[in-house]
Amino acid sequence: MNALLLAGGLGTRLRPLTEHLPKPMALVANRPWLEHLVIxxxxxxxxxxxxxxxxxxxxxxxxxxxxxxxxxSIRYAVEQTLRGTAGAIKNAESYLDDRFIVVNADIVHEVHLLPLLEYHLQHGGEVTIGLTEVDDPTQYGVVEQDRLDRILRFVEKPRLEEAPSRRINAGIYVMEKKALRYIPEDREVSIERETFPLLIREQVGVYGQVISGYWMDMGTKERYRKIHWDLLNRTCRLPIPGRENGSGIWLGDDCEIGPGALLVPPVLIGxxxxxxxxxxxxxxxxxxxxCEIGRHVRCSETIMWDRCKINDAIHLNNCIFGYGLELGSRQILHEAVMNRMGAMQA
Structure with missing residues (x-):
C-alpha cells in the first residue's frame, strides 16, 4: 500500500515565506516538514x-x-493546473495502489496510521477519514456521524451552537482506488465540498475515526509559530536535531558561542x-x-531559517525569517515576518 502526499498547496497565508517555496517545504525544527513526514x-x-x-x-x-x-521510493504527479484536493488525487490515479493512504502534506502531525487502517479494513467501506477534535469548530468543515461512525454530512464553518460535533477532517484518508471513479478529470474538485458528499449520497461507505497524537495545520503564521513552541516544550514529540543538554537546549555541531552569550531554554541552535x-x-x-548572530543581540520567540545574518545590537521578538536574510545593526523588530527579498508582514 502506498501513500499519496498532497504537496501542491500555494501557502498563501504563510507568505512571504512561501512566495517561492512549496508550503510543505517550510522548515520545522530546521528540517523541511515534508522530510519529517516521509521519515x-x-x-x-x-x-x-x-x-x-x-x-x-x-x-x-x-x-x-x-x-x-x-x-x-518517490514518484511525482505534477499538476499543470490547480485541481483541488480531489483533483490532485485523481491526477495521481495511475501511480496508486488498489488501497492507498492520502496525507495533506501541510499539516504537522505525529499520527499513527495502523489503527486507522485496521478500522478501514473492519468496516469494509471505500473511504475512512481521519478526524481530529478541536475546541472551536467554527472555522472548519465539521462532520456529523451516525452510531456506526458513518459520516452523514459535512457542515462548513457552523456557528458553535449549530455544530453537529467538534470533529473535523484531519487531512488523512484511507481510500479504495475504486472510489476515484466518482472524481471527474481535468478540472478543480474539492474533496470535502464535492467528492465526499457525493460518495455519501452514493452510499459507498464513508466512515470517520478520531486519530490520536499531535495535529496542527501550519497554514498561518500564528500556527507555524505554535508548532515550534510545542516542539520545544515537547507537547509535540517529533525529533529535534542536535544534542539536548537535559534542560531544553538543543545544540548542533560546530557552533561558536561567544563570551558572555547566554542560551535561555527552550532553544534550538542548528x-x-x-x-x-x-x-x-x-x-x-x-x-x-x-546562521551568524552578532554581539549584544536579544532574540526570543523567533524562528530563523538557515544562513541568516543578524548584526550587532538587534532586538528580535516573535519574528520569522526566511533563508539567507541579513539585518543591519541596531534594529528592533517585533512580529516581523521577512524573506530573503526583504518583504515584511506584521
Whole structure:
C-alpha cells in the first residue's frame, strides 16, 4: 500500500515565506516538514510514496529525488493546473495502489496510521477519514456521524451552537482506488465540498475515526509559530536535531558561542552557528544552520531559517525569517515576518 502526499498547496497565508517555496517545504525544527513526514511514515512501514506537486515542484523534486537517500521510493504527479484536493488525487490515479493512504502534506502531525487502517479494513467501506477534535469548530468543515461512525454530512464553518460535533477532517484518508471513479478529470474538485458528499449520497461507505497524537495545520503564521513552541516544550514529540543538554537546549555541531552569550531554554541552535558576545538567545528561539548572530543581540520567540545574518545590537521578538536574510545593526523588530527579498508582514 502506498501513500499519496498532497504537496501542491500555494501557502498563501504563510507568505512571504512561501512566495517561492512549496508550503510543505517550510522548515520545522530546521528540517523541511515534508522530510519529517516521509521519515514518520517510513517508520510506520510505508516505503512507496507519490507526491502530488504544483507550486514550485522543482524544490521538492531536487530535494528528494527518487527517495533513495531516505530508503524509500518517490514518484511525482505534477499538476499543470490547480485541481483541488480531489483533483490532485485523481491526477495521481495511475501511480496508486488498489488501497492507498492520502496525507495533506501541510499539516504537522505525529499520527499513527495502523489503527486507522485496521478500522478501514473492519468496516469494509471505500473511504475512512481521519478526524481530529478541536475546541472551536467554527472555522472548519465539521462532520456529523451516525452510531456506526458513518459520516452523514459535512457542515462548513457552523456557528458553535449549530455544530453537529467538534470533529473535523484531519487531512488523512484511507481510500479504495475504486472510489476515484466518482472524481471527474481535468478540472478543480474539492474533496470535502464535492467528492465526499457525493460518495455519501452514493452510499459507498464513508466512515470517520478520531486519530490520536499531535495535529496542527501550519497554514498561518500564528500556527507555524505554535508548532515550534510545542516542539520545544515537547507537547509535540517529533525529533529535534542536535544534542539536548537535559534542560531544553538543543545544540548542533560546530557552533561558536561567544563570551558572555547566554542560551535561555527552550532553544534550538542548528549546525555551524556563530553567536556573538553577550547575546541572549531564547526563550523559544529556533536558529537555523549556518546562521551568524552578532554581539549584544536579544532574540526570543523567533524562528530563523538557515544562513541568516543578524548584526550587532538587534532586538528580535516573535519574528520569522526566511533563508539567507541579513539585518543591519541596531534594529528592533517585533512580529516581523521577512524573506530573503526583504518583504515584511506584521
Amino acid at each position: 514518520h511514515l517510513k517508520n510506520q512501514g510505508i516505503r512507496d510514496f507519490v507526491m502530488a506537486v504544483k507550486h514550485y515542484p522543482e524544490h521538492i523534486r531536487n530535494y528528494f529525488g527518487d527517495g533513495s537517500k531516505w530508503g524509500v 549546525n555551524n552557528v556563530k553567536i556573538g558576545e553577550r547575546s541572549i538567545i531564547g526563550p523559544f528561539a529556533v536558529i537555523g544552520d549556518d
